Amino acid sequence: EVQLVETGGGLVQPGRSLKLSCVASGFTFSSYWMYWIRQAPGKGLEWVSSINTDGGSTYYPDSVKGRFTISRDNAENTVYLQMNSLRSEDTATYYCAKGTVDWGQGVMVTVSS
Amino acid sequence: DIRMTQSPASLSASLGETVTIECLASEDIYSNLAWYQQKPGKSPQLLIYDATSLADGVPSRFSGSRSGTQYSLKISRPQVDDSGIYYCLQSYSTPWTFGGGTKLELK
Numbered sequence: 001e002v003q004l005v006e007t008g009g010g011l012v013q014p015g016r017s018l019k020l021s022c023v024a025s026g027f028t029f030s031s032y033w034m035y036w037i038r039q040a041p042g043k044g045l046e047w048v049s050s051i052n053t054d055g056g057s058t059y060y061p062d063s064v065k066g067r068f069t070i071s072r073d074n075a076e077n078t079v080y081l082q083m084n085s086l087r088s089e090d091t092a093t094y095y096c097a098k099g100t101v102d103w104g105q106g107v108m109v110t111v112s113s
Numbered sequence: 114d115i116r117m118t119q120s121p122a123s124l125s126a127s128l129g130e131t132v133t134i135e136c137l138a139s140e141d142i143y144s145n146l147a148w149y150q151q152k153p154g155k156s157p158q159l160l161i162y163d164a165t166s167l168a169d170g171v172p173s174r175f176s177g178s179r180s181g182t183q184y185s186l187k188i189s190r191p192q193v194d195d196s197g198i199y200y201c202l203q204s205y206s207t208p209w210t211f212g213g214g215t216k217l218e219l220k
Contacts, residue, residue, distance in 0.1 A: 035209070037209075044200065044211055044212075044213055044214050045157065045200055045202070045211040045214075046211070047208050047209035047210070047211070050207060050209075059207045059208070061208045093156075095156055095157075099204070100147040100159065100162055100202060100204050101147075101159055101162060101168070102159075103156050103157060103159075104156065105156050106156050
């Protein structure tokens with residue numbers, strides 16, 4: 001059974017940083033692209049980042065480009081999202097995903113002073 | 114970026130009345146389309162992938178179809194438990210893009 005468990009969320013002040021982790025199990029982690037998707041409170045879904053199998057290629061929307069960095073550790077079956085220069089509009093639940101099929105339960109990030 | 118136009122934004126239907134939700138892609142996405150159901154406080158749950166394939170454990174009353182760049186989710190004889198918000202997602206090209214969501218209320 002595929003499991004994706006996100007951690008690292010919480011309350012952070014604007015301009016500060018936060019790093020999310022997602023530990024994967026139940027599949028061969030190193031064979032899959034991984035993704036982060038977010039959902040602001042009461043809003044729709046937004047793709048945040050993608051990373052290929054060896055971590056050599058990463059992708060971001062303009063809304064987070066230059067501030068967020070996705071990375072992975074295939075030995076630890078973990079994907080990360082380093083979030084810098086956080087803004088109030090980054091407040092959301094962040095989901096880790098293995099393709100379109102398997103998503104984690106999400107972790108809440110609140111950016112507020 | 115590929116735009117996914119989802120309709121309707123909200124829908125109220127009677128139990129047993131077939132419901133159809135649509136997503137129109139701004140260009141061909143070659144059936145790289147998934148449908149999700151989300152209930153309050155929960156993560157989105159996959160219903161359909163590759164436009165027409167039913168995800169594991171999803172009741173057969175859910176079905177997906179494609180006509181050109183128009184994708185549809187049909188719920189036949191919906192149950193009360195099918196209330197929620199439904200989203201489509203195209204994964205053909207980066208950035209992935211979602212439809213705006215359809216809030217389904219069953220009465």
